[in-house]
Amino acid sequence: MRGMVLNELNIVHSAVVDNVLIDSDLNTINALIKYYIKLGETDIVGITEKISVTMEQCSSGYVRANYKEYIEKKSKAVIKSYKKYGNDALELIQVDKVVITKKELEEIDAINDKKIRKLAFVILIYAKLQLIINPNSKGWLNTTSSNIIKEAKINGKLTDNLFLMHELYKSEYIYVPINAKKTSIRCDYIYEDSEVAIEITEFNEPIHYYYMHLGQKWKKCLECGKWIKVRTKTKPQKYCKDCRRKMDAKISAKAYHNNK
Numbered sequence: 001m002r003g004m005v006l007n008e009l010n011i012v013h014s015a016v017v018d019n020v021l022i023d024s025d026l027n028t029i030n031a032l033i034k035y036y037i038k039l040g041e042t043d044i045v046g047i048t049e050k051i052s053v054t055m056e057q058c059s060s061g062y063v064r065a066n067y068k069e070y071i072e073k074k075s076k077a078v079i080k081s082y083k084k085y086g087n088d089a090l091e092l093i094q095v096d097k098v099v100i101t102k103k104e105l106e107e108i109d110a111i112n113d114k115k116i117r118k119l120a121f122v123i124l125i126y127a128k129l130q131l132i133i134n135p136n137s138k139g140w141l142n143t144t145s146s147n148i149i150k151e152a153k154i155n156g157k158l159t160d161n162l163f164l165m166h167e168l169y170k171s172e173y174i175y176v177p178i179n180a181k182k183t184s185i186r187c188d189y190i191y192e193d194s195e196v197a198i199e200i201t202e203f204n205e206p207i208h209y210y211y212m213h214l215g216q217k218w219k220k221c222l223e224c225g226k227w228i229k230v231r232t233k234t235k236p237q238k239y240c241k242d243c244r245r246k247m248d249a250k251i252s253a254k255a256y257h258n259n260k
């Protein structure tokens, strides 16, 4: 999901234990700050040093000076919210699944425009992710309209697409406060008590779960994880076109080598 970090626990484990970066420098640093403060380090210099060492172990190109100021500033902010909210402020985010219920899907299906239904599906996922990260978020999203439109895979002009979002506002699916300083959107069709309809466990382009709800068949490439459309008449694919091509090239290179 664009604009969201959902696997801080994996990011930290990978950086500290395996010395491997699985996300951007910034997302890794943000997670490490919480991690080291939770371990009891509350001295800004100490935190900065520990993070710098970890980052250097993961990446030979890491330049301390580029992030020093950022780490200091961010650490101060995290310590401040730790003092205010306690351990919750240091919780490493790890979201493994989001559940969409039957009633929620019915609400989305009732919308009379295909593009708007896709937007509504994505908005719901963002809202539910935020509810997992912060149970007090009450349906408010922590993302931008632009991210929502991209995740819904809707092409066209931004102004046209914002107009589609406005339709959701007019029909009271979402609430958008007027005069808000930044984009704030609240999703008003969350029904957690209804029965489970879809379990989302893949957050890379989750709009595909909506396509599957419409009856399309999709699965993930076993090699790179890209979504591939399953065509029923041919034999089931395991890999996307790109990976398939690379594998074929490897096989023919090997065959050539063996035949020499």
Ligand SMILES: [Zn+2]
Binding pocket: 221, 222, 223, 224, 225, 226, 239, 240, 241, 242, 243, 244
């Ligand atoms: Zn692939």
